[in-house]
Amino acid sequence: MGPRAYLVNFKLTVSDSKGRSVTRELKEGDASPLLGLGIGSEADATALGLEGKIRITGGSDKSGVPMRPDVHGPARKYVLLSRGVGLRDAERGGRTRKLVRGNQISEEIYQVNCSFDGEIPAEPKKEEAETKE
Structure with missing residues (x-):
């Protein structure tokens, strides 16, 4: 393997307009x-077995640090936040310095959240029915 040969794995959580997610x-x-x-950004959904486009809405890296849309690039940064992604319940008027990841997908990203423009087909629940018996 060369210096830029990475083994990239993502867990993609895809949700549609009806609230169903896979x-x-x-x-x-x-x-x-x-x-x-x-x-x-939009990407083609054929790699997922769906026809149409997916829109990337967020994600997190391998250690759970969330991606934030207003931080540019793929790097992890400490940002002063008053609300939004990466901060839970700040006091009114309070700000906190938190570690967030930029808005670009890189090799360190583990989970990617997306929305699908169509409807995700319902998958048969054969395996779940067999395990319950």
């Missing part, structure tokens, strides 16, 4: 088109 794991070849995309 989690799919993308490995190396299927995951590489997502590298470099930012929050709000």
